[in-house]
Amino acid sequence: MQTIYTDLLCIGAGLAGERVAVEAAMAGFNVICLSIVPPRRSHSSAAQGGMQAALGNAVMGKGDSPDVHFADTVKGSDWGCDQEVARIFADTAPIVMREMAHWGVPWNRVVAGTHTYYKGGKPFEAEEAADKHGLIHARAFGGTAKWRTCYTADGTGRSVLNTLDTKCLQYGVEIHDRTQAEALIHDGERCLGAIVRCLKTGELRAYLAKATLIATGGYGRIYRATTNAIICDGGGQIIALDTGLVPMGNMEAVQFHPTGTVPTDILVTEGCRGDGGTLLDVNEYRFMPDYEPEKAELASRDVVSRRMIEHIRKGFGVQSPYGEHLWLDIRHLGVKHITTKLREVYDICTNFLGVDPIHQLIPVRPTHHYSMGGVRVDKTGAAYGLKGLFSAGESACWDMHGFNRLGGNSLAETVVAGSYIGKQVAQFLKGYEVDFKSSAIRDAEAKIAERIKNITTSAKGRENCFQLRNEMQDVMMEHVGIFRNGKDLQAGVDKLQALYERSMNIGLQAPTKGFTPEMSMALRVPGMLKLALCTAYGALQRTESRGAHTREDYPERNDRDWLNRTLAYWKDGDTLPTLKYEEASPYYELPPGDRGYGGGKIIPAELPAEKFVVPGKSAPTEAPSEAPAAKPAKSEKKK
């Protein structure tokens, strides 16, 4: 087996992986990035809308600051986030956005003078200031008090990823694409790298590294209808969970985006609603203001998605051969706006739906979109359970998102966390030496080689991996969707457990040596089922409604009992995760209260006064509205 040494191994070369890689390479360390696909094809390139940073250049962003951004993020998370991390994020985002401009990202810029903008389908005029002319512009996104989503037309992810990939070349970061990490190498205490499969030859290689980063994006493909690319199968989360030592955080926190298109599930950006698009029902009636008078279409995603399903359930959905949907209307924005600032939306609609959005309505429905959960890390990005293992981006539960991430906060998280965690990784590497124990390498290789042998020879059976994957995706859609309840969740968990047991008997339908796409799927499916079980079981045990986790049988947000984060561990031989719980946040700069949208009752917590002591600050920035203080959240509550 070929063995390759490096200081830092980044598993994943999307925005988060490449940003950490650049930071470590700038500090003088050798870095290798692995990727299933060429890095510029990573899923980050699909992000259209933009990234949030409180720059306050646009007239509609006037008065914005990291404090306002912090408050929006915490409310968006429904108080599920780690406020220390949200604070680091909000404070760092403007610096990183300007740095990205310096590195070459062609942000849309403020043009001084009077402009016509739209809110809720209605035009209004606003004057961009002369002294802001040429500075980074921003658009509106859901759940924000100010316009702060920086953008490059609607190809933001692509232009930022191209820029970072160029930086990787400049600093000598090695990119090994068409390689897939299959297992972490570890000695029970330290992470020593990964066993990786070459997707061209099918051969296994050992990558030995002093530090290893998981930046493999989300696990959206455990659902049937998702906006995620097919490579978003949770590969990084799976290898971390497989160690039995590293927990996943808040896997039940899964976001559905209001405007997945029908029938392709391709996303049209939140920028459509931000720029003034409206949601209409079967009668072409704009229903959102009836549910959310204040924010309407620009409430947070969990809220808008729920309202859409509620409205469809009341009989106002549009019937189609692909199921019921609603309409997104951007016609009033006109030709110029749609073919420039929403150009990709125009292309998606015309190429895939046969719809001309300048003249026609776009069929949309809530579609799975984002994984708030992932590899649980501390504020430095270090994974729980194994020294030398880090995670950043959507694969991680750094936890600035809690139970609902705000639109534009994820792309920003990739580069902000990438910059911040990259510095922590560089600091960790300074003077760090490690003994690459050959027994640890042999164990990890033997585990994967054995699995490949069983699958190739069908030694344990001949279950079809694609069939199991499809059944899992259907269970997740049916049982672990937007509205959840105990009975359905229990049925979902039972079905997933049965599928997981069958997945131990996967055999190739067409046995061949070397690389086959079927082998990749066969190796991945048992792990995807573990992630699905962490999600479904975590949702079953969490008997409250918070952010995107809505329990019809427990409609209140329960700060008294559930102001905490789920940690899911997987022990060898088990068919269910072991769940533990930790406090959601070390302190509450913004005390738990009402989000200002979405409605719903809150069971208040009684937190001790010391929970409100923020280092460097004397008092909370905002008084608690409904939920005052006293009892600490339970730690380590075993279910």
Ligand SMILES: Cc1cc2nc3c(=O)[nH]c(=O)nc-3n(C[C@H](O)[C@H](O)[C@H](O)COP(=O)(O)OP(=O)(O)OC[C@H]3O[C@@H](n4cnc5c(N)ncnc54)[C@H](O)[C@@H]3O)c2cc1C
């Ligand atoms: C359609 C769409 C639009 C979006 N638009 C926005 C937006 O406008 N604003 C916003 O804030 N957020 C947006 N998001 C979310 C945001 O784009 C993602 O959260 C973010 O880009 C994730 O970046 P990442 O670097 O963590 O992972 P990714 O970009 O997904 O990169 C993951 C990397 O890991 C590699 N990889 C995966 N598994 C393995 C493995 N086992 N071995 C080796 N390599 C592996 C992949 O090849 C890839 O290089 C959008 C998401 C979608 C789906």
